[in-house]
Amino acid sequence: MKPESRxxxxxxxxxxxxxxxxxxDNPEKPFSLTNPLFPAADFxxxxxxxxxRIHVLGLGxxxxxxxxxxxxxxxxxxxxxxxxxxxxxxxxxxSSQRLTLITDGASEKREGFDAEVAYPRPRFHxxxxxxxxxxxxRTGIESEFVDGQGSTxxxxxxxxxxxISSLIVCTKTPFVLxxxxxxxxxxxxxxxxxxxxxxxxxxxxxxxxxxPDPETRPRYMIGVNTHGVTTxxxxxxxxxxxxxxxxxxGLLPHEREGGSAPYSPTTKFNPASSVEPxxxxxxxxxxxxxxxxxxxxxxxxxxxxxxxxxxxxLCAAAFSPPDLLQHQLERLAVSSTIQPLSVMLDxxxxxxxxxxxxxxxxRLLLAETSAVIRSLPELAYIPNVEQRFDAGRLETLVxxxxxxxxxxxxxxxxDVRSGEVTEVDYLNGWIVKKGEQMGxxxxxxxxxxxxxxxxxxxxxxxxxxxxxxxxxxKGEEDIGIREGMTAGDEGEGKGKGAGGRKEETK
Numbered sequence: 212m213k214p215e216s217r218x219x220x221x222x223x224x225x226x227x228x229x230x231x232x233x234x235x236d237n238p239e240k241p242f243s244l245t246n247p248l249f250p251a252a253d254f255x256x257x258x259x260x261x262x263x264r265i266h267v268l269g270l271g272x273x274x275x276x277x278x279x280x281x282x283x284x285x286x287x288x289x290x291x292x293x294x295x296x297x298x299x300x301x302x303x304x305x306s307s308q309r310l311t312l313i314t315d316g317a318s319e320k321r322e323g324f325d326a327e328v329a330y331p332r333p334r335f336h337x338x339x340x341x342x343x344x345x346x347x348x349r350t351g352i353e354s355e356f357v358d359g360q361g362s363t364x365x366x367x368x369x370x371x372x373x374x375i376s377s378l379i380v381c382t383k384t385p386f387v388l389x390x391x392x393x394x395x396x397x398x399x400x401x402x403x404x405x406x407x408x409x410x411x412x413x414x415x416x417x418x419x420x421x422x423p424d425p426e427t428r429p430r431y432m433i434g435v436n437t438h439g440v441t442t443x444x445x446x447x448x449x450x451x452x453x454x455x456x457x458x459x460x461g462l463l464p465h466e467r468e469g470g471s472a473p474y475s476p477t478t479k480f481n482p483a484s485s486v487e488p489x490x491x492x493x494x495x496x497x498x499x500x501x502x503x504x505x506x507x508x509x510x511x512x513x514x515x516x517x518x519x520x521x522x523x524x525l526c527a528a529a530f531s532p533p534d535l536l537q538h539q540l541e542r543l544a545v546s547s548t549i550q551p552l553s554v555m556l557d558x559x560x561x562x563x564x565x566x567x568x569x570x571x572x573x574r575l576l577l578a579e580t581s582a583v584i585r586s587l588p589e590l591a592y593i594p595n596v597e598q599r600f601d602a603g604r605l606e607t608l609v610x611x612x613x614x615x616x617x618x619x620x621x622x623x624x625x626d627v628r629s630g631e632v633t634e635v636d637y638l639n640g641w642i643v644k645k646g647e648q649m650g651x652x653x654x655x656x657x658x659x660x661x662x663x664x665x666x667x668x669x670x671x672x673x674x675x676x677x678x679x680x681x682x683x684x685k686g687e688e689d690i691g692i693r694e695g696m697t698a699g700d701e702g703e704g705k706g707k708g709a710g711g712r713k714e715e716t717k
Contacts, residue, residue: 262374262376262377262511263288263289263514264288264289264290264291264376264377265281265288265289265290265291265377265378265379265515265518266290266291266293266327266375266377266378266379266394267281267290267291267292267293267379267381268293268329268378268379268380268381268382268390268391268394269293269380269381269382269383269390270292270294270295270299270381270447270448271381271382271383271442272440272441272442272450272451273381273407273436273440274292274379274381274382275310275312275440275442275448275449275450276312276438276440276450276452276524277379277381277407277525278290278292278310278324279310279311279312279319279321279450279524280312280522280524280525281518281519281522282310282321282322282323282324283319283321283522283523283524284518284521284522284523287323288518289323289325290323290324290325291324291325291326291327292324292325292326292327293326293327293328293329293390293393293394294326294327294328294329295328295329295330295331295390296328296330297328297369299328299447300326300327300328300369302447303326303448304326306448307322308322308324308326309321309322309324309448310322310324310448310449310450311443311446311448311449311450312449312450312451312452312524313443313449313450313451313452314452318449327370327371328369328370328371329370329371329390329393329394330367330370330393331386331389331390331392331393332389332392332393333389334388334389334392339392366396370393371397372396372397373397374397374398374399374402375394375397375398375402376401376402376403376511377402377403377405377511377514377515378394378398378402378403378404378405378429379405379407380404380405380406380407380408381407382408383408383626383631383632383634384408384409384410384413384634384637385632385633385634385636385637386632387406387408387413387416387417388416388417388420388421391404391417391421392421395421395422398429399427399429400426400427400428400429400430401429401430401509401511402429402430402511403429403430403431403432403462403509403511403512403515404429404430404431404432405431405432405433405434405460405515405519406431406432406433406434407434407436408634408637409542409546409622409634409637409638410543410546410634410636410637410638410641411539411540411543411637411638411641412637412641412644413637414431414433414463417431425465425466428465428466430462430463430465430509430511430512431462431463431465432460432461432462432463432512432515432516433460433461433463433535433539434458434459434460434527435458435459435535435538435539435542436456436457436458437456437457437458437542438452438454438455438456438457438458438525438526439452439453439454439455439456439616439619440452440453441453441619452524453619454615454616454619455526456526457526457527457528458519458525458526458527458528459527459528459530459535459538460516460519460520460527460528460529460530460535461529461530461531461532461534461535462508462512462516462532463532464532516529533589533590533593536589536590537590537593537596537599540584540587540600541599541600541605541608543580543584543638543641543642544577544580544581544584544600544605544608544609545605545608545609545612546638547576547580547638547639547642547656547659548573548576548577548580548605548609549563549609549612549613549621550621550622550623550624550634550635550638551623551635551638551639551659551660551662551663552569552572552573552659553620553621553623553624554621554623554624554627554633554662554663554666554667555659555662555663555666556569557624559617559618559619559620560612560613560616560617560618560619560620560621561613561614561616561617561618563613564610564613564614564617572655573606573609574602574606575655576655576656576659577602577605577606577609578602578655579642579646579651579653579654579655579656580602580605580642580653580656581600581601581602581605582646582651583642583645583646583649583651583653584596584600585597585600586649586651587645622634623635623663626667627663627666627667627670628670630667630670630671630674632667633663633664633667635659635660635663635664636660639656639657639659639660639663640660642656643656643657643660
């Protein structure tokens with residue numbers, strides 16, 4: 212008796228790109244969670260993708276950690292590292308071309324990475340300016356590369372022009388626009404971009420400055436990372452996994468699909484009838500009305516998400532856009548409290564614990580943050596927002612995070628000490644801006660914002676004024692300082708003799 216024919220199933224032991232296209236009626240058709248002809252269970256089945264390669268933009272600590280983790284899974288995807296200049300590219304080619312991850316003192320090396328160069332486009336007063344390079348001149352403009360506005364793209368010597376299907380952006384938040392502009396001509400509306408940055412407001416900046424046209428804009432994924440990863444001094448290809456955490460992932464609904472960007476309520480599965488809340492949890496005059504979602508998953512979206520979910524060291528989990536937004540806001544509340552305080556105290560994260568005076572400051576900061584978050588229109592239709600973002604609960608999260616990472620130095624403090632740009636504009640600055648939009652004055656966050664900026668600028672000036680001593684110049688004599696005298700006194704004493712010395716000691 213001939214067995215009954217069944218629907219398409221994933222073939223065991225065969226990668227996504229090697230499966231037979233005949234198993235699917237139309238693999239190019241995007242998956243919709245609201246399509247009754249496409250069961251929700253089929254979402255978890257492998258479907259063919261045209262490009263399995265994953266590009267990692269940024270070779271910092273997080274970029275090394277993600278790239279190293281991706282190459283450690285069965286049937287790993289091809290991983291390409293995108294570096295910022297030819298010097299880094301040359302050093303990579305001259306090295307063993309391996310990435311090392313140190314966890315609890317044990318190091319693990321992995322290889323099989325490709326590398327490309329993409330020059331970050333510097334920005335001045337919000338406008339992109341030409342790249343200043345000594346050697347490689349600008350090549351001719353390729354007519355086939357057109358950005359989202361229909362204008363031609365300038366491609367520099369050594370840069371690749373191959374399309375990018377899946378891109379993971381691991382740069383620091385202030386440099387996202389510069390690095391993403393370097394690969395803008397390689398992204399299209401079928402591409403998916405994963406942002407792994409701290410703070411809020413990155414997606415809004417990218418939409419405003421790089422992809423203003425929704426019709427040609429790539430699709431976005433957001434990642435909320437709680438792993439503690441640092442770089443190894445003196446080794447550009449080693450990362451230290453200092454603290455274990457999780458990675459919350461979610462795909463943002465696209466404006467082409469009719470949803471309110473970037474966080475519109477979406478249905479996870481196909482309900483029998485439309486489910487829409489009748490009364491918002493926090494009524495607000497500017498609250499948008501709930502809309503039915505036509506959330507669709509393209510093959511590239513599903514492939515990148517599935518690949519990250521099956522990477523054990525990332526401990527990744529997928530969430531809907533509203534749930535992901537709440538994870539982001541919790542992370543924002545914790546980071547906007549611990550990091551600025553650690554900068555002002557110049558102490559490790561544990562320095563804010565067991566101190567009554569610092570606890571008072573912490574509570575004032577969290578009171579403002581809690582009021583702003585609970586007033587956001589995006590959270591109006593989400594239940595239990597008042598309880599989840601209560602100032603007392605946020606304080607519990609801050610204390611727990613500070614205690615867990617008590618021996619670590621915050622990333623903001625590390626940036627200030629090294630004279631780098633901090634992410635405070637996307638933490639406390641975002642809270643201040645959102646508060647002003649809703650008629651709230653966030654004096655504590657405003658003060659912390661400018662205190663951090665002021666200290667960062669002070670350190671930068673000190674580093675610029677520092678004069679390194681590299682040795683004695685020709686004709687100079689050794690400086691001999693007598694006991695009880697400074698170098699200046701010694702010089703005066705030589706000119707005046709013994710009498711001069713007596714005069715100095717009066």
